[in-house]
Amino acid sequence: MTEDQRHPDIEIYIKDRSLERITQWLQSVCQSLKRDFEQGQVHHFIGSIDGCEIPVMIHEKVSGKAWTSIWFNSDQTPWIKDLDCAEQAARELDTEIRCIASGWTTGDDPDEWWRVEKEMIEKIHWRT
Template sequence: MSDERHPDIEVYIKNRPLEVILDWLGERCERVQTINSVGGTHALEIVIDSNTVPVMIHEKAVGKAWISVWFRSEDTPWVRDLDCAHEIAKALDTQVRCIASGWSEGDDPDEWWRVENGDAEKIQWQTS
C-alpha cells in the first residue's frame, strides 16, 4: 500500500449507533453541522484541523451492523483510510474496516483492512 494521500477517506464502523459516532465527531472536530438527514443517510459539514470537509454517513451501509462514514475531501488529518480507521477503532472501541488501497486501477475491490484492538489485518470482504 502506498503512503500517498488518499483523495477522500471512507471507513465502516461496526456496531456503534449514529449518536456515538456523532459524539466522537463533535469531540474531534471544531464544528459539526448537519446539512440534511433523510432516513439513514446524513450529510454533514465539519471543520477539522481548520479545514471544512463534507461528510456523508450511511447507517446500515452493509447489513445492520455497519455504518459508513465518508469524509469527501483530502483535507483531513488522515493521509490514508487506514489512519482514520485506527483512530476511530481506538476512540470507539470497536472494529473498523476500510479499503486496503486508494482505489487504484487493478486493485482487488474485496481486499480490506480490519482494524480492532490496535491491530490491522488484511481480509477479503465481499460487501455485496
C-alpha cells in the first residue's frame, strides 16, 4: 500500500482512556452515534459521518489493561490512513495512540507501528 493510498478501514489503539471518554470522543467525530450491541468488552456502534453509516467497534483491554482498540469498518471515514486518525485522537484525547505503520499488505512488518503522543510521531516495534 502506498503512503497516500486510502486505507480500506481505520484502526487505532488508545492508551488509558475509559469507554465513556472514548465514546464522548466518537460523538464529537460523528454527526450521530448509536449503540448497536455489546458483548463483554466489545461494543458495536453505528456512526454517521458525512452522510455515511460506519460500523465502529470498540474493544477494551486488547493488549494488557492499558489499550483499547477502535475499528472504523469503512473506507468512508474522514481519515485517509490510520495515522491521520491517530494524530487527531492523540490531540483530542490527550493520550498515546498507536496504529499499524502500513495498511496490512503482504510482506509488511506486523510489529512496525506508529506511536503518536502530543506532537511526537515515531515508528516503533510493538510486540504484544
